[in-house]
Amino acid sequence: xxxxxxxxxxxxxxxxxxxxxxxxxxxxxxxxxxxxxxxxxxxxxxxxxxxxxxxxxxxxxxxxxxxxxxxxxxxxxxxxxxxxxxxxxxxxxxxxxxxxxxxxxxxxxxxxxxxxxxxxxxxxxxxxxxxxxxxxxxxxxxxxxxxxxxxxxxxxxxxxxxxxxxxxxxxxxxxxxxxxxxxxxxxxxxxxxxxxxxxxxxxxxxxxxxxxxxxxxxxxxxxxxxxxxxxxxxxxxxxxxxxxxxxxxxxxxxxxxxxxxxxxxxxxxxxxxxxxxxxxxxxxxxxxxxxxxxxxxxxxxxxxx
Amino acid sequence: xxxxxxxxxxxxxxxxxxxxxxxxxxxxxxxxxxxxxxxxxxxxxxxxxxxxxxxxxxxxxxxxxxxxxxxxxxxxxxxxxxxxxxxxxxxxxxxxxxxxxxxxxxxxxxxxxxxxxxxxxxxxxxxxxxxxxxxxxxxxxxxxxxxxxxxxxxxxxxxxxxxxxxxxxxxxxxxxxxxxxxxxxxxxxxxxxxxxxxxxxxxxxxxxxxxxxxxxxxxxxxxxxxxxxxxxxxxxxxxxxxxxxxxxxxxxxxxxxxxxxxxxxxxxxxxxxxxxxxxxxxxxxxxxxxxxxxxxxxxxxxxxx
Numbered sequence: 001x002x003x004x005x006x007x008x009x010x011x012x013x014x015x016x017x018x019x020x021x022x023x024x025x026x027x028x029x030x031x032x033x034x035x036x037x038x039x040x041x042x043x044x045x046x047x048x049x050x051x052x053x054x055x056x057x058x059x060x061x062x063x064x065x066x067x068x069x070x071x072x073x074x075x076x077x078x079x080x081x082x083x084x085x086x087x088x089x090x091x092x093x094x095x096x097x098x099x100x101x102x103x104x105x106x107x108x109x110x111x112x113x114x115x116x117x118x119x120x121x122x123x124x125x126x127x128x129x130x131x132x133x134x135x136x137x138x139x140x141x142x143x144x145x146x147x148x149x150x151x152x153x154x155x156x157x158x159x160x161x162x163x164x165x166x167x168x169x170x171x172x173x174x175x176x177x178x179x180x181x182x183x184x185x186x187x188x189x190x191x192x193x194x195x196x197x198x199x200x201x202x203x204x205x206x207x208x209x210x211x212x213x214x215x216x217x218x219x220x221x222x223x224x225x226x227x228x229x230x231x232x233x234x235x236x237x238x239x240x241x242x243x244x245x246x247x248x249x250x251x252x253x254x255x256x257x258x259x260x261x262x263x264x265x266x267x268x269x270x271x272x273x274x275x276x277x278x279x280x281x282x283x284x285x286x287x288x289x290x291x292x293x294x295x296x297x298x299x300x301x302x303x304x305x
Numbered sequence: 306x307x308x309x310x311x312x313x314x315x316x317x318x319x320x321x322x323x324x325x326x327x328x329x330x331x332x333x334x335x336x337x338x339x340x341x342x343x344x345x346x347x348x349x350x351x352x353x354x355x356x357x358x359x360x361x362x363x364x365x366x367x368x369x370x371x372x373x374x375x376x377x378x379x380x381x382x383x384x385x386x387x388x389x390x391x392x393x394x395x396x397x398x399x400x401x402x403x404x405x406x407x408x409x410x411x412x413x414x415x416x417x418x419x420x421x422x423x424x425x426x427x428x429x430x431x432x433x434x435x436x437x438x439x440x441x442x443x444x445x446x447x448x449x450x451x452x453x454x455x456x457x458x459x460x461x462x463x464x465x466x467x468x469x470x471x472x473x474x475x476x477x478x479x480x481x482x483x484x485x486x487x488x489x490x491x492x493x494x495x496x497x498x499x500x501x502x503x504x505x506x507x508x509x510x511x512x513x514x515x516x517x518x519x520x521x522x523x524x525x526x527x528x529x530x531x532x533x534x535x536x537x538x539x540x541x542x543x544x545x546x547x548x549x550x551x552x553x554x555x556x557x558x559x560x561x562x563x564x565x566x567x568x569x570x571x572x573x574x575x576x577x578x579x580x581x582x583x584x585x586x587x588x589x590x591x592x593x594x595x596x597x598x599x600x601x602x603x604x605x606x607x608x609x610x
Contacts, residue, residue, distance in 0.1 A: 038465035038495050043472045047464065094431060099423035118404035122427065123472050126399060127464035129434040134459035137452050147448050150455055154439035159352065159432035160343030167348045167428050190343050 014056065014299055017292065021064040021074055021081075025057060028078040029085060032135055039127075046116045046124045051089045053109060058300070059084045059199040062224075065292050066200045066217055072207025079139035080149050080202045083132040087157045088195060090128035093121050095166060129157070140206060148205050156198035165191025169256075184257045185226065193225025200224070200293070216282045223279035224297050230272040231303055233258040237265060276301045319361065319604055322597065326369040326379055326386075330362060333383045334390060337440055344432075351421045351429045356394045358414060363605070364389045364504040367529075370597050371505045371522055377512025384444035385454055385507045388437040392462050393500060395433035398426050400471060434462070445511060453510050461503035470496025474561075489562045490531065498530025505529070505598070521587045528584035529602050535577040536608055538563040542570055581606045 033051050035044040060081035067077035096103040096111040097118065104114050113121035133150055140146035156162060168187045200221035204214045237260035259268040279297055283290035338356050340349040365386035372382035401408040401416040402423065409419050418426035438455055445451035461467060473492045505526030509519045542565035564573040584602055588595035 036465045038491075039469040040472045040476070042476075043464060043469060090431075094427055097424075097427065099427060119402075119475055120472070122399055122402065122404060123468050126395075126430065126434070127468040129431070130438075130459040130462040130468075131464065133435075133438045133455055134463060137455040137459060143448050143452050147442050147452055147455075150438055150442040150452075154435040154442060157435040158439060159348060159436065160341045163428050163432040163435075164344040164348060167345045167425070170424055171345070171347075186343075 012295065017065075017295055017299070018057070018061050021061055022057065024074060024078060025060050025064065025081055025085075028082050029060075032082045032086070032131070042116070043120060043123055043127065046112055046120045047127060049115060050093050050112050050124050051086065051128070053089075053107060055107070057085060058228075058296075059088050059195060062196065062221065062293070062296060063199040063203040065296060066203025067207040068203075069286065069290050069293055070204050070207035070209040070213060070217075071289075072203070076141070077203060077206045079135050080206050081199075083136050083149070083153060084195065084199045084202065086128045086132040086135070087153065087162070090125040090132075091157075091162060091166070091195075093128075094125040097121055100166075100170060132157075145206055145208075149202055152198050152201060152205065156194045161190045161194035165189070165194070180257060181262055184259065184262060187257070188226055188229040189222065192229045193222045196225035196228065197221035213286065216286065220279050220282040220293065220297075223275050223282070224300060227272050227276050227279065227297070228300050230259045230268055230275070231301060233260055234265060234268055234272070235303065237261070237268075272301060317600065322370075322600055322604070323362070323366050326366055327362065329379060329383060330365050330369065330386055330390075333387050334365075337387045337391070337436070347421070348425060348428055348432065351417055351425045352432060354420060355398050355417050355429050356391065356433070358394075358412060360412070362390060363533075363601075364393050364500060367501065367526065367598070367601060368504040368508040370601060371508025372512040373508075374591065374595050374598055375509050375512035375514040375518065375522075376594075377508070381446070382508060382511045384440050385511050386504075388441050388454070388458060389500065389504045389507065391433045391437040391440070392458065392467070395430040395437075396462075396467060396471070396500075398433075399430040402426055405471075405475060437462075450511055450513075454507055457503050457506060457510065461499045466495045466499035470494070470499070485562060486567055489564065489567060492562070493531055493534040494527065497534045498527045501530035501533065502526035518591065521591065525584050525587040525598065525602075528580050528587070529605060532577050532581050532584065532602070533605050535564045535573050535580070536606060538565055539570060539573055539577070540608065542566070542573075577606060 029051060033044075033048050035041070039047075063081045063084055064074050064077050067080075068074065092106060093112045095101050096106060097113055103111055105111065109115070111121070112124055116124075132153065136146055136149045136153065140149055158164075165187050168183075169191055197218045198221070201214055201218040204217045209217070237258065259271065263271065276297060280294050283293060334356060338349075338353050340346070344352075368386045368389055369379050369382050372385075373379060397411060398417045400406050401411060402418055408416055410416060414420070416426070417429055421429075437458065441451055441454045441458065445454055463469075470492050473488075474496055502523045503526070506519055506523040509522045514522070542563065564576065568576065581602060585599050588598060
């Protein structure tokens with residue numbers, strides 16, 4: 001797919017694209033984080049503050065759309081969508097902690113450790129991880145599918161992916177490898193792309209897709225994750241705090257590795273378009289049914305939502 | 306079982322009791338935490354520092370012993386034993402953080418945030434939780450059993466149990482309910498007893514035990530957890546730092562709720578013996594085969610190990 005093609009179609013807005021899935025997802029997320037016996041009221045409140053904060057819900061929407069693309073039902077895929085969002089939400093809460101990125105604001109609201117306290121923010125994350133696996137293990141049918149979801153999410157959220165990427169990202173400015181662009185891509189493949197890839201893949205898994213389709217979905221998600229990160233870096237580089245809602249030009253201030261810093265803004269933009277084309281090409285063998293996923297990807301690239 | 310009976314038999318030592326299981330378990334734990342692609346060397350080192358620290362391995366030993374009592378094999382139960390120890394290890398690392406209990410030493414060694422740094426300690430915990438579920442989901446057979454293990458461990462490690470108990474424990478001295486003894490028991494049922502109960506229960510699950518046996522194992526584990534906590538409080542109250550290897554009389558200094566502070570040392574001791582008798586009675590219908598579990602429980606009560 002060429003750049004011209006990528007930009008040719010008049011894209012529906014994010015709101016239009018997700019209108020079927022979003023209300024169902026929000027209701028499922030609300031139910032999953034309902035107060036439960038044994039959970040102190042304040043912790044419960046902090047969990048809901050973290051999870052029910054307004055957000056695009058990119059990961060669950062990708063998951064539900066992938067399930068639809070593969071002929072599955074939204075309802076059957078909802079628990080998996082909730083699980084990936086809970087892992088995403090925990091990672092934001094812990095990343096914002098003073099010992100990590102030390103952010104006071106996220107999307108214009110005080111972060112969890114600011115709104116509550118640091119111990120509560122740590123415990124919110126610690127509670128969300130097992131909750132994600134509890135939901136997969138109790139709500140996904142059949143058992144083989146539930147177990148495959150647990151395996152995939154555990155790997156994506158683990159030391160070799162999400163957590164390892166965050167560790168290297170924190171150390172970013174001090175421990176560079178021989179090729180800084182490769183090092184940066186490796187961080188984002190783990191920190192961002194792994195969770196997007198597993199989201200798309202779980203959609204295929206709950207819809208019963210075969211191994212080749214799952215591979216294509218995963219590669220699509222991984223590329224989309226890189227596109228997401230490059231555009232994130234570009235937004236930050238251009239210093240658009242309204243779009244970012246966090247950090248401002250903090251990455252530059254901290255001397256963090258970013259694509260624009262390493263490649264320049266224009267080359268970063270071209271790289272994003274190139275990876276986006278590769279992502280879309282992964283889905284071509286799936287035929288026109290895969291169009292909704294490509295539309296979501298285009299929105300990530302253009303950030304019009 | 307009377308107090309006299311509880312104290313009658315010449316008990317084997319901890320080392321004798323666990324001689325069959327411990328080397329197999331340590332090897333499995335070492336393998337489970339081997340460096341993996343994508344995990345930075347320093348994070349990997351910190352994970353192993355936290356997990357492979359010398360310890361009694363009470364939870365996995367209970368699990369493996371329960372599996373044996375129920376006629377299962379040690380080998381088949383090992384992944385579940387590793388999983389409960391990983392959750393236990395993460396909870397210690399996070400509990401020790403400055404924002405939580407702020408402990409510099411654990412069993413005479415610097416805690417993870419002291420030996421490495423705070424961000425690494427947070428990430429170690431964040432990596433250990435999904436690793437526990439990855440191991441259950443990939444290593445336990447058959448699938449129904451693996452999924453049951455995921456469900457049980459996720460609940461025990463979640464907001465309603467382990468994490469909720471820790472939240473209330475942190476708030477302990479300031480937010481008492483009407484009956485402080487009930488409040489204290491509720492904290493320990495969640496913070497300590499839930500993980501001991503799930504350990505014993507998972508042993509039964511991997512061995513294919515029926516629902517009534519699983520119930521008895523779980524109740525036994527829960528009572529044992531209370532006994533464990535009361536004796537822990539008593540050791541701390543008597544200020545035996547050699548036995549404790551941490552905290553000294555810190556609980557008293559912080560005005561934390563403890564059994565000796567609420568009931569006095571003698572009444573706490575009597576309560577522990579009483580709950581121990583109730584725990585042992587849970588296992589009577591299982592016959593003499595359950596004796597190894599009762600022996601482990603006696604050692605917890607006497608703390609001769």
